Amino acid sequence: MGAEHTGGGNPPEPAPPAPRSPTLGRGTSNALTLAVVGIVLYIVLDVVAQLLPPHYSPISQAESDLAVGPYGYVMTVNFLVRGLLSFAFLVGVVGATQLGRTARVGLALLGIWGAGAFVLAAFPTDVGTVVTVHGTIHNLTAAVAFTGGAFGALFLSLHFHAEERLRRVETVARLLAVLAVVMYFVTLGALFIRRLSHVFGLVERVFIGLVLLWILVVALQLLLSDRARGISAPA
Numbered sequence: 001m002g003a004e005h006t007g008g009g010n011p012p013e014p015a016p017p018a019p020r021s022p023t024l025g026r027g028t029s030n031a032l033t034l035a036v037v038g039i040v041l042y043i044v045l046d047v048v049a050q051l052l053p054p055h056y057s058p059i060s061q062a063e064s065d066l067a068v069g070p071y072g073y074v075m076t077v078n079f080l081v082r083g084l085l086s087f088a089f090l091v092g093v094v095g096a097t098q099l100g101r102t103a104r105v106g107l108a109l110l111g112i113w114g115a116g117a118f119v120l121a122a123f124p125t126d127v128g129t130v131v132t133v134h135g136t137i138h139n140l141t142a143a144v145a146f147t148g149g150a151f152g153a154l155f156l157s158l159h160f161h162a163e164e165r166l167r168r169v170e171t172v173a174r175l176l177a178v179l180a181v182v183m184y185f186v187t188l189g190a191l192f193i194r195r196l197s198h199v200f201g202l203v204e205r206v207f208i209g210l211v212l213l214w215i216l217v218v219a220l221q222l223l224l225s226d227r228a229r230g231i232s233a234p235a
Contacts, residue, residue, distance in 0.1 A: 024226040028095030031088045032219045038085025039216050045078040056127075061201045063208065064125040064138060072124065079121035082212075086114030089215050093156075096165060096222045103159040109152030113211070116145025149211040150184035153177040157214075169221045176214040183207035 024032075050058055052071040066075035090110055094100040099107060119141040126135030154177040160170040186203045190196035196203075 024096050024222070028092050029223065029226065031095065032092035032223050035085045035089035035092060035215060035219045036223070038081055038088060039212050042078055042081050042085065042212065045074055045081065049074040049078065057201060058205065059202045060198050061127075062125065062204055063201065064120065064142065065127050065201075067121075067124050068127045076121045076124070079117045083114050083117035083121070086110065086117065086215070089219055090114065092219060092222060096226070097163045099156060099159055099163065102162065103156050106152050106155030106159070109148040109155060111152075112148030113145050113152055116141050116148065120145070146184055146187065146207065150177075150181045150207070153211060153214045154181055156218075165222055165225045166218065168225070169217055172217060173214060176210055176217065180207060180210040180214060183210055 046063070046066075049066040049071065050056070052069075052074065054069050056065045056069075063075070066072065067079070090107060094107070120138055123134040123137040123141070125138040125142075126132055153173075157170070157173040157177045160166040160173055166173070183203060183206050186196075187200070187207050190200040190203050
């Protein structure tokens with residue numbers, strides 16, 4: 001008998017590659033870039049404001065105190081920068097991910113953080129024992145904005161596992177968000193507990209820095225992941 005044919009027909013076709021997210025649009029990319037540049041500018045202006053008279057203590061006094069004095073306009077401009085970079089970041093995130101549909105609470109909270117910066121610029125804080133209307137508005141706005149920044153970052157981070165572009169920084173983003181929430185409560189403690197009042201300025205700055213670092217990490221990841229797609233895409 002002749003040998004049986006065991007070829008089994010044509011070999012199976014390879015599975016098609018998984019669909020890739022489209023590259024970022026120009027507007028989305030520009031918004032994320034603006035957020036990154038805004039954070040750098042914010043740090044520079046904050047240092048400049050701190051170095052100018054009347055030389056408030058960065059350890060014991062709030063960052064907002066820098067907006068009061070002969071060069072207070074530097075910090076006022078910086079509040080505007082913080083608001084603009086925050087909204088630029090939100091525009092970029094919504095354009096680059098599905099978080100606009102899956103994490104609206106987190107986006108709204110970060111929107112409060114950004115909007116609060118504009119209010120802080122319009123209503124300077126009180127320095128000293130005199131209590132004013134604009135100072136009260138400033139302090140209440142700061143409390144609401146800080147809440148939005150801390151918990152907005154945390155809520156958004158919980159959705160990163162479902163976002164292809166953000167999975168790589170999911171762990172880092174969650175860690176930074178948790179630290180921001182912790183420092184949010186430490187800042188509140190330093191505000192109301194006398195024993196901690198001498199380090200209020202320091203813990204507040206650490207908190208703000210953590211929120212901005214979270215924004216920076218996420219924005220850079222979105223930009224770099226898009227660049228990697230552009231390099232690896234077939235001609």
